Amino acid sequence: MNVREEAKKVKLAAPYMAAASLKVRTQALQNIVMALEDHREEIFQANALDVQAAVDAGVAQAVIKRLKFDENKLRDAIAGLRQMAELKDPLGKVTLKRELDQGLLLQRVTVPIGVIGVIFEARPDALIQISALCIMSGNCAILKGGKETAGTNKVLFELVHQAAVEAGLPEGCLLQVELHNEIDELLKCQGEVDLLIPRGSNKFVQYIMDNTNIPVMGHAAGICHIYLDEKADLAEAVPVILDAKTQYPAVCNAVETLLVNRKIADTALPMVLNALVQAGVKLRGSEEVAKRAGALVAAGKLGNADDVEKYAVEVMGEEDFDTEYTDMIISIKLVDNVAEAVDHINKFGSHHTDCILTKDDVAADYFLKMVDSAGVYWNCSTRFADGFRYGFGAEVGVSTGKLHARGPVGLEGLVTYKYQLIGHGQQVGDYVSGKKEFHHRDLERRAQVYTS
Amino acid sequence: MNVREEAKKVKLAAPYMAAASLKVRTQALQNIVMALEDHREEIFQANALDVQAAVDAGVAQAVIKRLKFDENKLRDAIAGLRQMAELKDPLGKVTLKRELDQGLLLQRVTVPIGVIGVIFEARPDALIQISALCIMSGNCAILKGGKETAGTNKVLFELVHQAAVEAGLPEGCLLQVELHNEIDELLKCQGEVDLLIPRGSNKFVQYIMDNTNIPVMGHAAGICHIYLDEKADLAEAVPVILDAKTQYPAVCNAVETLLVNRKIADTALPMVLNALVQAGVKLRGSEEVAKRAGALVAAGKLGNADDVEKYAVEVMGEEDFDTEYTDMIISIKLVDNVAEAVDHINKFGSHHTDCILTKDDVAADYFLKMVDSAGVYWNCSTRFADGFRYGFGAEVGVSTGKLHARGPVGLEGLVTYKYQLIGHGQQVGDYVSGKKEFHHRDLERRAQVYTS
Numbered sequence: 024m025n026v027r028e029e030a031k032k033v034k035l036a037a038p039y040m041a042a043a044s045l046k047v048r049t050q051a052l053q054n055i056v057m058a059l060e061d062h063r064e065e066i067f068q069a070n071a072l073d074v075q076a077a078v079d080a081g082v083a084q085a086v087i088k089r090l091k092f093d094e095n096k097l098r099d100a101i102a103g104l105r106q107m108a109e110l111k112d113p114l115g116k117v118t119l120k121r122e123l124d125q126g127l128l129l130q131r132v133t134v135p136i137g138v139i140g141v142i143f144e145a146r147p148d149a150l151i152q153i154s155a156l157c158i159m160s161g162n163c164a165i166l167k168g169g170k171e172t173a174g175t176n177k178v179l180f181e182l183v184h185q186a187a188v189e190a191g192l193p194e195g196c197l198l199q200v201e202l203h204n205e206i207d208e209l210l211k212c213q214g215e216v217d218l219l220i221p222r223g224s225n226k227f228v229q230y231i232m233d234n235t236n237i238p239v240m241g242h243a244a245g246i247c248h249i250y251l252d253e254k255a256d257l258a259e260a261v262p263v264i265l266d267a268k269t270q271y272p273a274v275c276n277a278v279e280t281l282l283v284n285r286k287i288a289d290t291a292l293p294m295v296l297n298a299l300v301q302a303g304v305k306l307r308g309s310e311e312v313a314k315r316a317g318a319l320v321a322a323g324k325l326g327n328a329d330d331v332e333k334y335a336v337e338v339m340g341e342e343d344f345d346t347e348y349t350d351m352i353i354s355i356k357l358v359d360n361v362a363e364a365v366d367h368i369n370k371f372g373s374h375h376t377d378c379i380l381t382k383d384d385v386a387a388d389y390f391l392k393m394v395d396s397a398g399v400y401w402n403c404s405t406r407f408a409d410g411f412r413y414g415f416g417a418e419v420g421v422s423t424g425k426l427h428a429r430g431p432v433g434l435e436g437l438v439t440y441k442y443q444l445i446g447h448g449q450q451v452g453d454y455v456s457g458k459k460e461f462h463h464r465d466l467e468r469r470a471q472v473y474t475s
Numbered sequence: 476m477n478v479r480e481e482a483k484k485v486k487l488a489a490p491y492m493a494a495a496s497l498k499v500r501t502q503a504l505q506n507i508v509m510a511l512e513d514h515r516e517e518i519f520q521a522n523a524l525d526v527q528a529a530v531d532a533g534v535a536q537a538v539i540k541r542l543k544f545d546e547n548k549l550r551d552a553i554a555g556l557r558q559m560a561e562l563k564d565p566l567g568k569v570t571l572k573r574e575l576d577q578g579l580l581l582q583r584v585t586v587p588i589g590v591i592g593v594i595f596e597a598r599p600d601a602l603i604q605i606s607a608l609c610i611m612s613g614n615c616a617i618l619k620g621g622k623e624t625a626g627t628n629k630v631l632f633e634l635v636h637q638a639a640v641e642a643g644l645p646e647g648c649l650l651q652v653e654l655h656n657e658i659d660e661l662l663k664c665q666g667e668v669d670l671l672i673p674r675g676s677n678k679f680v681q682y683i684m685d686n687t688n689i690p691v692m693g694h695a696a697g698i699c700h701i702y703l704d705e706k707a708d709l710a711e712a713v714p715v716i717l718d719a720k721t722q723y724p725a726v727c728n729a730v731e732t733l734l735v736n737r738k739i740a741d742t743a744l745p746m747v748l749n750a751l752v753q754a755g756v757k758l759r760g761s762e763e764v765a766k767r768a769g770a771l772v773a774a775g776k777l778g779n780a781d782d783v784e785k786y787a788v789e790v791m792g793e794e795d796f797d798t799e800y801t802d803m804i805i806s807i808k809l810v811d812n813v814a815e816a817v818d819h820i821n822k823f824g825s826h827h828t829d830c831i832l833t834k835d836d837v838a839a840d841y842f843l844k845m846v847d848s849a850g851v852y853w854n855c856s857t858r859f860a861d862g863f864r865y866g867f868g869a870e871v872g873v874s875t876g877k878l879h880a881r882g883p884v885g886l887e888g889l890v891t892y893k894y895q896l897i898g899h900g901q902q903v904g905d906y907v908s909g910k911k912e913f914h915h916r917d918l919e920r921r922a923q924v925y926t927s
Contacts, residue, residue, distance in 0.1 A: 038821060038845040121866055127855060129865055136877050137847065217877050236685065238878045259900035266902035369490060391895050393490040395589065403579060403898025412906070413581060413894070414573055414915035425588050425669050425891045426690045426879040439877045442865070443843050446855025448711035450718035454864070463866035 026208035029198055030138070030215035033163045036195025037137045041161050045112045047191045051158050052108040054186035055151070056101050062182055063097060070147060070175040077171050085273075090172050092147040100151045103417065107155050110416045113434040114161050117468040123444075123461050124454075130443045135161035137217040139437065140209055141419070142231065144223050145169025150176050154183045154197060156419050160437035165209065165216065167200040169223075177201070210235035220420050220432075225347065240432065242423035244347045244373040245275025247405040250364035250390065251291055252381030253284040259402065260291075260380040261298050266404040267378070269302045273349050275421060276376050276398075276408040280344055282364045285357045288315060293325050296334065299353060300326065306336040308355035313338045315357075344371040361386045365393045372396060374423045376408040376430075397423060397430035478660035481650055482590070482667035485615045488647025489589045493613050497564045499643045503610050504560040506638035507603070508553050514634055515549060522599060522627040529623050537725075542623050544599040552603045555869065559607050562868045565886040566613050569920040575896075575913050576906075582895045587613035589669040591889065592661055593871070594683065596675050597621025602628050606635045606649060608871050612889035617661065617668065619652040621675075629653070662687035672872050672884075677799065692884065694875035696799045696825040697727025699857040702816035702842065703743055704833030705736040711854065712743075712832040713750050718856040719830070721754045725801045727873060728828050728850075728860040732796055732806040734816045740767060740809055745777050748786060751805060752778065758788040760807035765790045767809075796823040813838045817845045824848060826875045828860040828882075849875060849882035 059066070070092040077090055119131035139162045143149045150168050157164035168176040180199040187196050200209060209216065210231065219239045221231040228243040249264055267278035283291055296306060296316055306316070313336035319325035326334040336355065344354055344367070358364045361379070368377050376398035379390040391399045398408045408431060410418025415433030422428050428436030453459040511518070522544040529542055571583035591614045595601045602620050609616035620628040632651040639648050652661060661668065662683065671691045673683040680695040701716055719730035735743055748758060748768055758768070765788040771777035778786045788807065796806055796819070810816045813831070820829050828850035831842040843851045850860045860883060862870025867885030874880050880888030905911040 038817065038847055041847070042841075042844045123859070123864065123866065127859075233688065238690065238876070240878075256900075262902055263900055266904050270902070270904045270907070365490070389494075392494045395490055395493070396893065398894045398896060400896045401898065403896055403901040404903050406903035407575070407579075407896055407898075407901070408894075412575065412903070412913065414575065414913065424690070426692075429891055430894045439881055441848065442850045442860075442882045444850060444852045444855055444859055446853065446859075448708075448715055449855040449859070450714055450722070451856050451858035451864070452718050452722045455722070461864065461866065 024200070024202075024205060026200060026205050027212055027215065030165060030209070030212045033138050033165060033195045033198050034215040036193035037135070037163045039193040040163050040196050041114075041135045041137075043161060043192055045114070048158055048161065049108045051187040051190035051192055052104050052155055054190050055155065055183050056104050058182040058186045059097060059101060059151070062178070066092060066097070066147075066175065066178050066182075069178040070172070073172050073174045082171065086145075086171070089144070089146050092172075092175055096148050100148045103152060104155050107159055107417050110159065110434060113159070113438045118440060120466045120468045122464045122466060124449070124459060125462075127444070127446045127449050130445070131440050132443060133438045134441050136437060136439050138163045138165065138215060140165040140167070140212070140216045140219045140237070142167045142206060142209075142219070142221045142223070143169065145171035147172050147175045147179055149222075150179050151183065152417060153419060154187075156417055156434060156437060158187060158192065158196065160434050162437055163196050163198075165198045165200060167206060167209065170203060173201060207234075210237065213237055222420055238427075240422045240424060240428060240436070241420050242275060242373065242375060244423070245277070245349075245375045245421075246280065246345060246347050246371065246373040247276055247278045247375055247408075248280045248282060248364075248368045248372055248377040249278050249405065250282040250358070250361065250368070250377075250379045251284060251287070251295070252361060252379055252383060252386050253286040254383035254386065255284075255287070255291070255380040256382055257287075257291055257294055261294050263378075263380060263402070263404050264295060265298050265302055267406055268299065268304055268353050269351065270404070270406055272351050274406075275347075275349075276405050277349065278353065278378075278405050279346065279348055280354045280356065280371070282356055282358050282367060284364075285359055288357055292316065293319055296325060300333050303351055305352045306334070306355065307339045307352060308336045309341070309357065310338050311357055312336050312355045347373070361389050365390060369393075369395050374425075375421065376400060376405045378403065378405050397421070476652070476654075476657060478652060478657050479664055479667065482617060482661070482664045485590050485617060485647045485650050486667040488645040489587070489615045491645040492615050492648050493566075493587045493589075495613060495644055497566070500610055500613065501560045503639040503642035503644055504556050504607055506642050507607065507635050508556050510634040510638045511549060511553060511603070514630070518544060518549070518599075518627065518630050518634075521630040522624070525624050525626045534623065538597075538623070541596070541598050544624075544627055548600050552600045555604060556607050559611055559869050562611065562886060565611070565890045570892060572918045572920045574916045574918060576901070576911060577914075578899045579901050580897045580918075582897070583892050584895060585890045585892050588889060588891050590615045590617065590667060592617040592619075592664070592668045592671045592689070594619045594658060594661075594671070594673045594675070595621065597623035599624050599627045599631055601674075602631050603635065604869060605871060606639075608869055608886060608889060610639060610644065610648065612886050614889055615648050615650075617650045617652060619658060619661065622655060625653060659686075662689065665689050674872055690879075692874045692876060692880060692888070693872050694727060694825065694827060696875070697729070697827045697873075698732065698797060698799050698823065698825040699728060699730045699827050699860075700732045700734060700816075700820045700824055700829040701730050701857065702734040702810070702813065702820070702829070702831045703736060703739070703747070704813060704831055704835060704838050705738040706835035706838065707736075707739070707743070707832040708834055709739075709743055709746055713746050715830075715832060715854070715856050716747060717750050717754055719858055720751065720756055720805050721803065722856070722858055724803050726858075727799075727801075728857050729801065730805065730830075730857050731798065731800055732808065732823070734808055734810050734819060736816075737809045737811055744768065745771055748777055752785050755803055757804045758786070758807065759791045759804060760788045761793070761809065762790050763809055764788050764807045799825070813841050817842060821845075821847050826877075827873065828852060828857045830855065830857050849873070
C-alpha cells in the first residue's frame with residue numbers, strides 16, 4: 024500500500040465526514056453493532072487463529088488474554104457502542120457567540136480535527152472502540168493495530184468500515200494500515216494526517232514523538248507519585264497507597280514513587296512498608312529509607328526476624344527516581360515538606376497523575392496548584408485517572424502533553440473549533456477609519472445561527 | 476548564554492508563576508505602565524540608535540516605520556496594557572465539575588501552559604504586548620525579538636522584567652534571548668519549553684516548525700480565498716473583495732485568491748476587475764480568466780483602449796494557486812459551483828480564513844461546514860480575522876494548526892487545564908469489585924472547591 028496516496032483519499036473525505044449529521048453518525052454505530060452480532064462466528068474464528076499463532080510463538084499468558092476476543096468481550100464492546108451512541112454530540116457546540124457590530128456575528132463552533140492516525144496495541148476491542156470514537160466525533164481515522172491480532176483486525180475493520188459507509192459516511196472515513204513498516208510512512212503524512220495518537224510501550228510512543236512533525240497526543244510514561252504528608256490520616260492513607268500500587272500495577276496510572284514526610288516516618292513507614300510487602304510489593308528507595316527500614320526490622324517493629332529479606336529496601340540513586348516500573352515495585356523517599364515533594368514530582372514525574380494524602384488544606388492547596396500534572400489528586404488513588412471513571416463514556420488515551428487535551432481524552436479531546444463570521448458586506452476599512460465601531464456584545468449561545 | 480541552562484531556571488519558576496494571584500499579575504502590568512512612563516526618554520534614545528543603524532544599513536522605509544517606537548506607539552502600548560489588566564482572569568476557570576461518587580469531586584480548572592518561547596519580528600511594541608499576555612495568563616516567557624530593534628528590546632526587557640519581579644512574580648518569569656544563533660538552542664529545549672510561538676516570514680516559521688519537537692503554534696502562510704457565488708449581491712460583494720485585498724495587503728488575512736462562479740462571470744468580472752485595477756491591484760489568473768478579461772477589454776466592457784496593459788491578466792498555472800503574495804496582486808479562477816470552490820480552497824489554502832459572498836443560505840451553509848479553515852466567513856471581509864476585532868483584547872498570533880488554539884489566539888489560547896480530584900480515601904478496587912458505584916453527577920461550576 025502507498026500510505027501517502029491512501030491518506031490523501033482519507034483527507035479528501037474529511038470535510039464530508041465533518042458535515043455528517045448526528046443521525047448518520049449514530050446510525051453508523053448502530054450498524055456496527057448489527058454487523059458484529061451478525062458476524063460473530065467469523066470474528067471468533069479469525070481470532071482463534073491469531074490466538075493459536077501467539078500460543079505457538081510462546082507469547083506470555085497475560086498478553087494472550089488481551090488478544091482473545093470472546094463472547095464476553097463482544098458483549099462489552101457492543102454495550103460500549105450503545106453507550107457512545109447516547110453521548111452528547113461533541114460537534115456543533117457554540118462556545119462563543121458575539122456580535123462584533125450590528126449585523127456582524129462571530130460564532131466559535133466545535134468541529135472535528137480531521138484525520139486522526141491511531142496506532143494501538145494488539146487488542147481487538149480497541150479497534151472497535153477507536154473507530155467508534157472517531158466516527159462519533161466526525162473524524163476520519165487511519166488505524167494500525169498490533170500485529171498479533173492482524174487476522175481479527177482485518178475481519179473487524181471490514182465490518183466496521185462497511186457499516187459506516189452503509190450509514191452514509193464517506194468511503195474514506197476509515198483506513199486500515201496493516202504492515203509495521205508502514206508506520207514510518209504514516210509518520211511522514213504531515214499534510215494528510217492532523218493528529219497521531221500512539222498507544223503502547225514507552226519506547227514505542229517516544230519513537231513516534233521523536234520521528235514525526237505531525238502533532239502527537241498521548242503519553243510515553245506514567246510516573247505517578249503519592250506524597251504522604253505529615254498531616255495525613257494514616258488509617259485512610261495506607262489503603263489508598265496500596266490501591267494505587269497493587270490494584271493494577273501494569274497500567275500508567277499506578278503509583279511508582281511514594282514520598283513520605285520525614286516528620287512522620289517513624290510512625291508511617293512501619294504501617295506502609297508492612298502493607299506493601301504483605302501485598303507482594305518489592306521495595307526500593309533512598310539510602311535513608313533503606314537504613315530506617317533495616318532499623319525497624321532489627322527493632323522488631325517491621326516483619327519477623329525470619330523475613331528480613333522481604334522487608335529489605337533496595338537502595339537506588341536519586342537519578343533512578345524517573346523509573347516507571349509498571350510492576351509490583353515501588354520507590355520510596357523521605358522529604359521535609361510539601362514543597363520538597365512538589366519539586367521532586369515536577370523534576371522526576373511524567374506530568375500524568377500525582378496525589379497528596381493529607382488533612383491539611385494549606386498543604387493540599389499548595390500541592391494542587393504547584394504540581395504541573397494533568398491530574399492532581401487529594402486523598403484518593405491515582406488509579407482513578409481514566410476516561411470511564413471520569414464519566415467520559417469512552418477514552419482514546421491519556422495525554423501528558425499540555426496542548427489541546429490533557430489527561431484522559433474522550434470525545435471532547437477529538438474536536439477542535441472554527442470561527443464563523445456572518446456579515447452583510449462589512450469591510451475592515453470602515454472600522455479603521457472610524458466610520459464604524461465594534462461593540463463586541465456577547466449573546467446567549469443557545470444555537471448556531473445560519474442566516475446572513 | 477547557555478540557553479538550555481537558563482531555560483531550566485525559567486522552568487523552575489513556572490509553578491510559582493502559575494500560582495500567582497490575579498492581583499499580583501495585574502500589579503505587574505501596572506508596574507510595567509509606570510516603568511514605561513518613567514523611562515520614556517531612555518527607551519526613545521535606545522530606539523533612535525536602532526532606527527539610525529537601520530537607516531544607515533539601507534533598510535526599507537516600510538520596515539523602518541515598524542522599528543520606530545515613538546510617543547504614539549508608547550501611548551498605544553500603555554493603553555493596551557491597561558485594557559489587558561481589565562480582562563477576565565483566564566486562570567482558575569472551572570470548565571467541568573462532577574461528583575464521580577459521594578465525596579469524590581472532579582474539577583477541571585484552567586491553568587497556564589508553563590513556559591512559552593516567542594520569537595517575534597522587530598517591533599518594540601510586540602515585546603511589551605507579548606510579555607504582558609504571558610504574565611496575564613500566568614506563563615513564563617522566553618522572548619527573542621528581531622535583531623533590528625535589539626537595543627530598544629534590551630531597555631524594554633529590563634524595565635518589564637524588573638516591573639514584574641517588583642510585583643511579586645518570580646525572577647525566572649521572563650528571559651530574553653538576544654542572539655540569532657541562540658534560536659537553534661531554544662528549539663532543542665524540549666523539556667523546558669512547553670510551546671513555541673514563532674512570528675515572521677513564511678520561511679522562518681516553516682523552519683521553526685520543521686526543526687523542533689516542541690509544539691508550535693502559529694501560521695506559516697495566510698492564503699485566504701473569497702468565493703463569489705452565483706447568488707452574490709455584486710453591489711455588496713465588490714467592496715468586500717476590494718477591502719480584503721487592498722486595505723492592508725501585507726498581512727496574513729488579506730485575500731490572495733478570488734474564485735468566481737462561472738455562471739455570473741460575464742456580469743461579475745467587469746465589475747470586480749475594474750474595481751481591483753482602479754485600486755492598483757495586479758491581476759493573475761487561469762488562462763480562461765485571462766481570455767475573458769481580454770475579450771471584455773476588446774469589447775469595450777472593461778477599461779479603455781489605452782490601458783489594455785493594466786487590465787491584462789497574467790496567466791498562471793493551477794499549481795501556482797498556493798502562492799501568498801502579501802502584495803497588491805490577486806489570483807482569479809472560475810469555478811462551476813460552491814463544491815468546486817471548497818475543493819480548491821481545501822487543496823490550495825492554508826486553513827487561515829476563507830469567505831463566501833452569496834445570498835444563498837444553502838450554498839453558505841455548505842461552505843461554512845466544508846471549508847477546513849480556522850475562519851469561515853459569509854459576506855464580510857477576510858481582514859476581520861484578528862484578535863482585537865474578535866474582541867479578545869490582545870493577540871499573540873494566529874494559528875492555522877488545528878490542535879489547542881485555532882485562528883486568532885488571545886489569553887484563552889495561552890492556557891491549558893488540569894484535573895483536580897478531591898476525595899476521602901477512595902480506592903479504585905471498590906469500584907472494580909462492585910462494592911461502590913460511580914454516579915457521575917455534574918454540579919454547578921460556580922467556583923473551585925478546596926476542601927477535602
